[in-house]
Amino acid sequence: MHPVDPAAQKLTDALPTTRSGDAASTERTIGRHRAPEPPPRRTRLGSTPVRVALATGVTCCLGLGAFAAARGTEDAPQPVRPMADALADRASIADERASRSLDRDAAPARVIPTPTASPTPTAARKAAPKKPVKPRRPRPVAGLDQVQMDNAKIIVDVGRELKMPRRALVVALATAMQESNLYNLASDVLPESTQYPHQGSGADHDSVGLFQQRPSSGWGTVAELMRPSYAARAFYTALAEIPGWEDMSVTAAAQAVQISAFPDAYAQHEERASTVAAALTV
Template structure:
């Protein structure tokens, strides 16, 4: 849960990260032998991320979305661990809709909760200024909202994980985040490779 904050302070505008168009390759030489064949380029293998720390594939995929969103923001590894640990505590890394907000059930979700109007991986509340229901049900938006709020905490980088997470979340159980630190570190390490 989060106390009301001016939502404009958490604007998510960022420059385009679209890759540049590849340059045209030079045409083959007129003197090339007609029998010469180019070696096939080796296929790029995509490293399969394996669930770790007792997570299942769904939870690991949600953790991957958190890490990817944090990387897009340029956040350091410590912020990614704090975010994953927070989502482990808040939602067991499942994207929750709310039984109190039937609208939230119109968006992709893996569970339904009944904690006020809390939704998503971080159990953020639309009524507290985190964003709209639609935005908060999007793991990328929810993560960026969490990390933007974390970045506003003075000295967050050197705070214990539970203190940093609590400064953002304002939870009734402030020490609960610490129990997930080791597992979150293992998850982030697996995702980052």
């Protein structure tokens, strides 16, 4: 026997230990009897791994071109970053942009409410409907009470509406003072007259109202004559039909309309009637 060569012994110890039953593995790993490796598997051009490889290559080329252009603008040369780091940075930026885009799409649109103009207290007060203003009652003059003065105002207002002259107003007031003392009177002879607003009653046949006009004489119906404005209009209409009434005395003009049994009675009221007419036509 030959003594064991120490160098050969070291080589033997360094070789990996294999199982005796795996002959093919032993043949592939040692000497010239190593089994040939199988040829690489061919992949179709349109398969997914190929497309991924092509896309990765194009991306690398674009990244390297941009990186080279940036380097050309710098004064001092800079160390080239590894391609893997550049690709990782681009992927990170793309993911961040995609995340922001998804956040914006997912977030609901903010609706800004349209401000509604609320009325100010001053505008509200101006817009509120105003209550009708009651006409101011005239202050009584010439010894009249308020009811008499109110009736006198109706007589004057109707005369002015008809464009009657001032003297006609005096004639009408003097006539009403004599006939009813400026009260709207019903008649005890006509029970119907008491169904309407009145301020007392008389007993002179069927005479009613401020001017004691008789329905039986054609002045109007009881309902009409019990309205002071209608009674005054009827008096002015009859006065305007008398020729030359403007040149007559108050007593003569009143008597021409009323045909009273006491024709001189109207003269006593002329001064008071003039005072009331002046107070109501200021």
